[in-house]
Amino acid sequence: MAFGDSNWLLFALLAFSLWAVAFGSDSESKEFVLTLDYSNFSSAVAKHDFIVVKFYAPWCGHCKQLAPEYEKAASLLSSHDPPIVLAKLDANEELNKEIASEHDIKGFPTLKIFRKGQKIAQEYKGPRDAEGIVSYLKKQSGPASAEIKSADDATNLIGDKSIVVVGIFPKYSGEEYRNFTALAEKLRSDYDFAHTLDAKLLPRGESSVAGPVVRLFKPFDELFIDFQDFHVDALEKFVEESSIPMVTVFNNDPTNHPYVIKFFSNANAKAMLFMNFSNEIAESFKSNYHAIAEQLKGEGISFLLGDLETSQGAFQYFGLKMDQVPLIIIQSADGEKYLKANVEPDHIASWIKEYKAGNVLPYRKSEPIPEDNSEPVKVVVADTLQDIVFNSGKNVLLEFYAPWCGHCKKLAPILDEVALSFESDADVVIAKLDATANDIPGSSFDVKGYPTIYFRSSSGKIVSYEGDRTKEDIIDFIEKNRDKASATTTTTQEEGQKDEL
Numbered sequence: 001m002a003f004g005d006s007n008w009l010l011f012a013l014l015a016f017s018l019w020a021v022a023f024g025s026d027s028e029s030k031e032f033v034l035t036l037d038y039s040n041f042s043s044a045v046a047k048h049d050f051i052v053v054k055f056y057a058p059w060c061g062h063c064k065q066l067a068p069e070y071e072k073a074a075s076l077l078s079s080h081d082p083p084i085v086l087a088k089l090d091a092n093e094e095l096n097k098e099i100a101s102e103h104d105i106k107g108f109p110t111l112k113i114f115r116k117g118q119k120i121a122q123e124y125k126g127p128r129d130a131e132g133i134v135s136y137l138k139k140q141s142g143p144a145s146a147e148i149k150s151a152d153d154a155t156n157l158i159g160d161k162s163i164v165v166v167g168i169f170p171k172y173s174g175e176e177y178r179n180f181t182a183l184a185e186k187l188r189s190d191y192d193f194a195h196t197l198d199a200k201l202l203p204r205g206e207s208s209v210a211g212p213v214v215r216l217f218k219p220f221d222e223l224f225i226d227f228q229d230f231h232v233d234a235l236e237k238f239v240e241e242s243s244i245p246m247v248t249v250f251n252n253d254p255t256n257h258p259y260v261i262k263f264f265s266n267a268n269a270k271a272m273l274f275m276n277f278s279n280e281i282a283e284s285f286k287s288n289y290h291a292i293a294e295q296l297k298g299e300g301i302s303f304l305l306g307d308l309e310t311s312q313g314a315f316q317y318f319g320l321k322m323d324q325v326p327l328i329i330i331q332s333a334d335g336e337k338y339l340k341a342n343v344e345p346d347h348i349a350s351w352i353k354e355y356k357a358g359n360v361l362p363y364r365k366s367e368p369i370p371e372d373n374s375e376p377v378k379v380v381v382a383d384t385l386q387d388i389v390f391n392s393g394k395n396v397l398l399e400f401y402a403p404w405c406g407h408c409k410k411l412a413p414i415l416d417e418v419a420l421s422f423e424s425d426a427d428v429v430i431a432k433l434d435a436t437a438n439d440i441p442g443s444s445f446d447v448k449g450y451p452t453i454y455f456r457s458s459s460g461k462i463v464s465y466e467g468d469r470t471k472e473d474i475i476d477f478i479e480k481n482r483d484k485a486s487a488t489t490t491t492t493q494e495e496g497q498k499d500e501l
């Protein structure tokens, strides 16, 4: 499913807000962040009780943005007791790649928290600015659940901005307490946990309960919920489900971002309404949308309301245009997208009904078809993929690239040479597609990184190219996998005819 992948979308959405911290120089004399590599990673992790490792790549832009913040956080934390150590590892370095793959590093930067005595590192899910990193890590290095002993404790821990899961117990022992603590340990990077012997200290809910009961406080919808099943799995499900708002709001307010992350990490279809929150019609959109979300609760669709001001990432990702706003886009669980541009508040419900009935055609992002495509390497966009790659009856080598990708830039002149060497061969096409600007059918191509190169022979056999990125090797590969010219001609005609029917 490659770039229909939700994480990628999430990344695109948040890229412009969470990460956009303009910062000056990172030229500090003393480095507080430890540099690790394959030779000393294991010993460093074994030596420290609490160490955070940033897996990065030198070419990655978001890594560069994070670097000065991370260094600043390391310096602020350098005197913290107990010690919190910040380290980094260049996961792009050949000899370090094994460590990165052992820790399941899929994108950059990825931060992992290693605690002494815990086999599995915990994913860092905190903010990306120095202050945020510091406060998140301070919390992560303390106990998984904080005790509430006074009304002040409760006020400090349970604000009106985040989710807090509080266990109310008659005593701090027994299976319920142990299960609660186990869950707190497991989900500590996602939620704040607290426990108390006295429900009267808590700001909301029945104050006479003795417990055991779990009371989840949240800043939206019904504001708190009680739960009494202490099976670890049931408890986890309860916490996860209760912490998704009826409608997730995506705007400049960073306290909403954890919910945005949750929105994208669940398996539901995702309905996203983008509009200008400053517009006077915004209120009627909001109330209609909320009513629809409530009506469709439990039917496998999650709802997000996004402000135009913060949605550049989404617009780029989906290939949307400002003149389509207000718009609603649904990404279904199988990755298909459905778009209703210039929607009016009253039309949302009926359009979603049509979508659910299967009456809406999928939407596909494409760059415009290039007017001039005479360079040796042909430009393919989503709208020409069928014509140039699938139905041309030719042997096509297709590179999926991203405009910002350094390896792609290195490959470009090599592909030019390959294309030139096949220039007089009408049966071979060398082509490229900007995979960030065009939707690609995940059923045919699995594009997880850039560049990804596929070859489709004229008879339809698809193979991915895994060889060295040299002219000679690519040419050899094409010669080995291409179909004979005679077969090609037949296929072309057949497919051409089929198409016209």
Ligand SMILES: *[C@@H]1O[C@H](CO)[C@@H](O)[C@H](O)[C@H]1NC(C)=O
Pocket (backbone or CB within 6 Å): 034, 035, 036, 037, 039, 040, 044
């Ligand atoms: C790990 O080894 C690298 C390369 O030898 C070195 O630059 C780095 O400082 C070492 N890190 C630690 C924490 O010893």
Ligand SMILES: *[C@@H]1O[C@H](CO)[C@@H](O)[C@H](O)[C@H]1NC(C)=O
Pocket (backbone or CB within 6 Å): 175, 176, 179, 229, 230, 231, 232, 233
């Ligand atoms: C605690 O969790 C375990 C594992 O889910 C479960 O078997 C046990 O029944 C739970 N205890 C209570 C009191 O719910």
Ligand SMILES: *[C@@H]1O[C@H](CO)[C@@H](O)[C@H](O)[C@H]1NC(C)=O
Pocket (backbone or CB within 6 Å): 276, 277, 278, 279, 308, 309
């Ligand atoms: C949103 O609407 C306000 C008020 O009409 C306007 O000033 C602002 O430029 C709009 N924002 C965008 C991104 O169009």
